[in-house]
Amino acid sequence: MFSFTEIIRINCTVKMSNYGPAKRILNLDKIMWVEFAKLATETKAVNLGPGIPDIAPPDHVVEALKYATAHDNPYMNQATRAFGHPRLINAIAALYGNIQNRTIEPTKEILVTIGAYGSLFNSIMGLVNPGDEVIIIEPFFDCYKPMVLLAGGVPKYIPLKPKENAKSAQNWILDQIEFSALFTDKTKMIILNNPHNPIGKVFTKDELTMIAGLCKKHDVICISDEVYEWMIYTGNKHERIASLPGMWERTITISSAGKIFCATGWKLGWAIGPENLMEGLRVVNHHSVCSCPTPLQEAIAVGLEMELARFDQPDCYLTSLAEEMEKKRDKICLVLKEIGLEPIVPDGGYFVLADVSKINIDFDDGTSDKRDYKFVRWLTKNVGVATIPTSSFFSDDHKYIGEKYIRICFVREESTLDKGLELLKTLNKSDK
Incomplete structure (x- = not known):
């Protein structure tokens, strides 16, 4: 097992055509x-x-981007605050504070990143130490594993299993006994994807309560990848694990502007969580990409503000x-x-x-x-x-x-x- 620092060192000291251990972790050919x-x-x-949608983003978001880059608005074409454009973090805090019925401190508890990918990378690199075990629920989006390995972590897998003749996403079950057995004194983190890609499962409150109970029992951080949070279909409700008792303090919730507004090429996402955990993410982000594109953040901020204003209305x-x-x-x-x-x-x-x-x-x-x-x-x-x-x-x-x-x-x-x-x-x- 190699730490992130060791992988960087390997890449810098051997020929790119034969960089051995690093390529086994990050083999682009595969x-x-x-x-x-x-x-x-x-x-x-x-x-x-x-x-990747071939559906256009909503008009009001596109128009907001045009306005943000207009010649009479020159500051929008310059770098903004490193951890998130002020207007955007305030819009995020307002929307998600309303949803979770809590006050979210925009300058300390929100980080805007290059896509949800960036939030995942910052979370794992900022919170996982070499040797830490990270529980990944399967099937999983394929970046989870290499990111854990890059951080020097040890992935541990628990599969959702389909019932016989399964016909719906709810027929895929997380076995509580198998799941509980994965937790050890080395477990640092669990990565949860809800709603789930690729199954389309929306975890029930009972399932999330079970997961939360184990996180609290073993003092484990939860990374909740919720990029499909607004894609919930009739008869289902999206419960946010950070809203359960005792979970805000140990949860990083990740969202995606690209998924919300069908604008995946804009590559904007954000992480929300308690200040003490967010500090690790901020360090990684600052020393990698530093800040995200200002006009894109401005446009997404306008979009979120408008959606909050008509929240739960037919035109939302x-x-x-x-x-x-x-x-x-x-x-x-x-x-x-x-x-x-x-x-x-x-x-x-x-x-x-x-x-x-x-x-x-x-x-x-x-x-x-x-x-x-x-x-x-x-x-x-x-x-x-x-x-x-x-x-x-x-x-x-x-x-x-x-x-x-x-x-x-x-x-x-x-x-x-x-x-x-x-x-x-x-x-x-x-x-x-």
Whole structure:
């Protein structure tokens, strides 16, 4: 195991073509996103893989960005406060303070970062010491593991497991006995993703209370990745673990402006938490990216202010987008059922898992990769629809759980989604 400092030293003292231990931790050649993005581009497939919307951000946010960069507003084109543009941190404090029914100190308890990615990196690098154990709930977004390794931490995995014949995200269960057994005197942190990517599970209050109880019992920090917080569908409620008794003091909550406003290319996120924990994040952020783009922060601030002003109203984008996405979810799940790819109906987020275990097609490509990798390659090349293999979100020991599923993203314009679904329907003709 190598600490972050040791990895930097290795990179600086050996040839980049042969930097051994560092490459084993950060092997760009093996990153799943690189392979399948390239394949989708080469085949000109309808890309329903990555969580990158082809939907435009709301007009009021775009107009706010235009105004922020106008010539009569020169200061917006200069660097702003390192830990977050004043207007933005005040807007974040107002919105989330209202949601959590608490006063959030904007200058001490909020950090604006380069995307939620930046918040995750700052949290892990700022709070994990070499040898600390970090519990990761599987499946997990694939940056969690390398970030923990970069910090010198030791990842420990606990999988959500589907019930037999699972048909919804709520059918994926966290075993309390297995989960409890992972905690040791070396456990420093748990990473929770709620709503969950890729399953679409929205953790219930009872589940979060169980997780919170173990965090408090073992004095563990919780990193709560809540970037899909506003993508909650009918019959479900997003509970925030930081709002549970005794959890504010040990929780970093991470959000994403890109996910909220369908502007992932703006790369703005933020972390919210108690001052003593946030200090570690601030140190890492200051000595890496220092500050985030000022006009983007100004525009997002305007957007959040407007949403807070019409919170819970029909024209509030925070809720109206979820209503639009729920219709897309229902449409794609209906088609998947028709063609024999049984969906795991998500309760939140904008991904759906499709069970491909019953597809009777020879898609073996001669590699030793998992079944879902082979199927995604075949689907992209032969059907013209790009998706993502779900086993890529699991540790090696638990990839078998994910290899019967592919992940499909539905945050797409109707034309894109309809084209992809029409192509998928041709599987009925291929599956003979």
